[in-house]
Amino acid sequence: MERAPTRKRENSEQRILDAAISLFATRGYAATGIRQIADKVGLTTASLYYYAQTKDELLLRVMRVGLGELLASGEEAVAASTDPREQIRGLLKVHLNFAAGNPERARVIDNEFQWLDDEDRESVIALRDAYEQLWADAITEGCRRGIFLVKNVSLTRLALLEMCNGATHWYRANGPMSLEQIVLAFEDMAFALLRTDEPLTVAPAPGAGLTVETAQSPQ
Amino acid sequence: MERAPTRKRENSEQRILDAAISLFATRGYAATGIRQIADKVGLTTASLYYYAQTKDELLLRVMRVGLGELLASGEEAVAASTDPREQIRGLLKVHLNFAAGNPERARVIDNEFQWLDDEDRESVIALRDAYEQLWADAITEGCRRGIFLVKNVSLTRLALLEMCNGATHWYRANGPMSLEQIVLAFEDMAFALLRTDEPLTVAPAPGAGLTVETAQSPQ
DNA sequence: CGTAGCTTATCGATCGATCGATCAGTAATC
DNA sequence: GATTACTGATCGATCGATCGATAAGCTACG
Numbered sequence: 001m002e003r004a005p006t007r008k009r010e011n012s013e014q015r016i017l018d019a020a021i022s023l024f025a026t027r028g029y030a031a032t033g034i035r036q037i038a039d040k041v042g043l044t045t046a047s048l049y050y051y052a053q054t055k056d057e058l059l060l061r062v063m064r065v066g067l068g069e070l071l072a073s074g075e076e077a078v079a080a081s082t083d084p085r086e087q088i089r090g091l092l093k094v095h096l097n098f099a100a101g102n103p104e105r106a107r108v109i110d111n112e113f114q115w116l117d118d119e120d121r122e123s124v125i126a127l128r129d130a131y132e133q134l135w136a137d138a139i140t141e142g143c144r145r146g147i148f149l150v151k152n153v154s155l156t157r158l159a160l161l162e163m164c165n166g167a168t169h170w171y172r173a174n175g176p177m178s179l180e181q182i183v184l185a186f187e188d189m190a191f192a193l194l195r196t197d198e199p200l201t202v203a204p205a206p207g208a209g210l211t212v213e214t215a216q217s218p219q
Numbered sequence: 220m221e222r223a224p225t226r227k228r229e230n231s232e233q234r235i236l237d238a239a240i241s242l243f244a245t246r247g248y249a250a251t252g253i254r255q256i257a258d259k260v261g262l263t264t265a266s267l268y269y270y271a272q273t274k275d276e277l278l279l280r281v282m283r284v285g286l287g288e289l290l291a292s293g294e295e296a297v298a299a300s301t302d303p304r305e306q307i308r309g310l311l312k313v314h315l316n317f318a319a320g321n322p323e324r325a326r327v328i329d330n331e332f333q334w335l336d337d338e339d340r341e342s343v344i345a346l347r348d349a350y351e352q353l354w355a356d357a358i359t360e361g362c363r364r365g366i367f368l369v370k371n372v373s374l375t376r377l378a379l380l381e382m383c384n385g386a387t388h389w390y391r392a393n394g395p396m397s398l399e400q401i402v403l404a405f406e407d408m409a410f411a412l413l414r415t416d417e418p419l420t421v422a423p424a425p426g427a428g429l430t431v432e433t434a435q436s437p438q
Numbered sequence: 439c440g441t442a443g444c445t446t447a448t449c450g451a452t453c454g455a456t457c458g459a460t461c462a463g464t465a466a467t468c
Numbered sequence: 469g470a471t472t473a474c475t476g477a478t479c480g481a482t483c484g485a486t487c488g489a490t491a492a493g494c495t496a497c498g
Contacts, residue, residue: 028250035457050473158385162381166378170377192412195411262449263449264484268484
């Protein structure tokens with residue numbers, strides 16, 4: 001009766017979190033069973049409870065760590081320059097590296113926070129809001145200086161973030177474009193979105209006045 | 220022993236589908252139990268199986284009907300004009316009306332097709348691909364005519380679609396902007412994305428060559 | 439008109455499988 | 469011998485699905 005060798009077989013804690021990320025990303029939190037996680041790591045379900053007290057503690061840890069890294073990188077990026085253009089460039093790079101560097105984790109963070117209990121969800125959403133505020137501030141400051149010209153800061157921020165998040169769905173490391181090329185392409189698209197001072201092509205947009213911080217956050 | 224009045228009480232079939240849409244959208248297909256659907260409609264689980272043979276048949280019907288409507292509206296929109304600009308305007312309006320008009324259904328269609336079996340998923344994805352091809356064709360034709368100037372058609376199409384899909388997350392019917400205003404704002408953003416013939420603001424984008432149909436489809 | 443016989447729409451009860459979680463026990467290491 | 473890392477067995481709850489039964493409406497016939 002061989003049992004798995006105990007003690008320092010490997011770092012079970014990280015392997016459990018990685019397995020959880022992969023399964024949560026492909027099947028969703030609710031549809032992922034603790035038995036699947038245990039099987040993937042090579043443990044029993046009982047052993048999982050040595051590392052985490054509940055299933056949703058696994059989800060919480062994934063989100064806290066991931067969003068913490070994203071927020072820290074974002075703050076570092078905006079601190080690197082006072083030029084809103086450079087800040088947006090930095091944020092784009094940070095976001096795309098985050099989304100494409102570990103798409104599964106990014107997808108879990110994007111889609112699964114509804115399963116956290118109220119208290120945990122609030123703290124996670126606070127992290128996300130703080131990160132999104134970095135974008136809003138950069139866009140707003142660019143507008144104030146006349147560098148960017150957007151009709152609606154919130155709508156533009158949402159469009160930019162949603163655009164980048166799409167990368168978590170279609171990006172493949174062995175795809176036809178390198179991550180560097182994708183970042184450059186997104187820079188072009190982002191700055192096209194932010195510079196609306198060119199002559200309008202069509203429709204002078206009569207009713208759409210300039211509103212700031214209008215659209216609600218998801219969930 | 221009162222039982223619910225039978226026959227023509229109301230259209231149970233549609234009420235079941237509506238309940239399924241709402242629950243699938245907020246909790247996800249996998250996490251939605253047939254008992255929840257039955258409770259919402261005011262029936263028993265047994266009665267559900269009078270209308271659908273399996274749980275995933277409900278999902279399939281929601282997707283087939285929804286994507287069928289979207290594709291039909293899209294084809295109608297592109298047929299209305301030969302001008303790529305007008306086609307894009309029409310597609311934007313169709314897509315945003317679809318996304319904002321019934322956000323729950325749009326979210327189900329966007330996110331839950333992984334739960335269909337292989338055969339059904341293929342047929343549903345074929346519908347979605349046909350719809351996305353309408354966008355790709357309009358963008359490509361606009362580029363051919365020199366009206367649009369984009370570096371990468373696929374990337375631009377993905378960015379535009381992802382941007383619009385974001386509306387399913389933050390749009391509220393009683394929000395600060397009317398749907399018409401949002402459509403106009405998205406037109407501005409979309410045409411800004413498509414017209415890259417203005418002088419580049421920063422970074423001449425050295426490595427990013429012009430590639431067509433590169434990025435893979437999701438899933 | 440009346441009613442027999444079929445169809446439609448629903449029920450209560452229940453199936454085996456799987457869910458997240460618990461607990462007492464144990465081998466290996468310190 | 470204390471601590472760490474893990475197991476096998478098992479709990480009650482819930483899952484999707486199936487069963488036979490049945491009340492209510494419909495149709496055809498006498």
